[in-house]
Amino acid sequence: MPTTLPAVPQAGLAADPVLDERVNRLASELRCLVCQNQTIADSQAELAVQLKHEVRQQLSRGASEAEVRDFMVQRYGEFVLYRPPVNPATWLLWSGPALLLLVGLVVLGLHWRARRWQGQPEPGGWEGGDAAAVDDDVVPPQEGRTP
């Protein structure tokens, strides 16, 4: 949770810790569009302060978090959501890292299986053996060293 300044009670709005909590939580999901790598909870830019105030007003008037989010997206686009929504357009963004990891693991697995099949021992020990089976651009691991 990012550290935020405690919300200053606006004239006419009594200090309300429950509301503050909701405001801060929602504000840390909305991007400051002026300094784009900060949330409106963190940013002190004027637009961020203004939007945070708007969030507060709407929540205190009974809007739901979803309604406030929609309000922002309607005006500023989906980019205003700090965490991109999970939908068909963004599935690659979300699954990309996991997919890459999977590809990496598969490649690694294939590599190990290929080495075994060629008669190489598991990495960690070098036992000499058939010179023809040696992969000539892999430095033979030395005893005691992890490859």
Place this chain on the structure above:
Amino acid sequence: MSKRYLFPLGIFLTLACTLALGLQRGDPQALPSPLVGKPVPAFKLTQLDDAQKQFTPADLKGQVWLLNAWASWCVSCRKEHPVLLDLAQQKQVVLVGFNYQDQREAGQKWLARHGDPYQFTVFDPDGRAGMDLGIVGVPETFVIDKQGTVRYKLSGPLTPELLKTKVLPLVKELQRG
């Protein structure tokens, strides 16, 4: 060199090319506006030089117009201003100013000093109407068609280049329809 190296090299090159292309794809500061294709948000604001007169976008239905957001504290607005003055001289399109988060007197003084290209300017001191327009900073320019639909939004100064290649062709097209 063993063929083994081609595989990770291939992946790296693909990634590098993809990222390079991504970086070319225009200014990340220029966010696509969700308002394009939608009706211009309704607002009712007083005019900058006459607090008794009000304006709402519906007043300009039937005309193609440009809404240009600016402020007296905005430096880039000064840079873009000659382009607007020029445009106003050509009398090709209605130009409405939108004085954003400013003070009435400061705004009036600014226009008196730098020239007033606008048919009139509306005054949005607290930026509330600006929020409905999705204004992130100034200057920003909207092109609105005869039905009151936003057809183009520019974040940043209007340049002669953009005017020539994007704005004026669009305006002409919209005026024909």
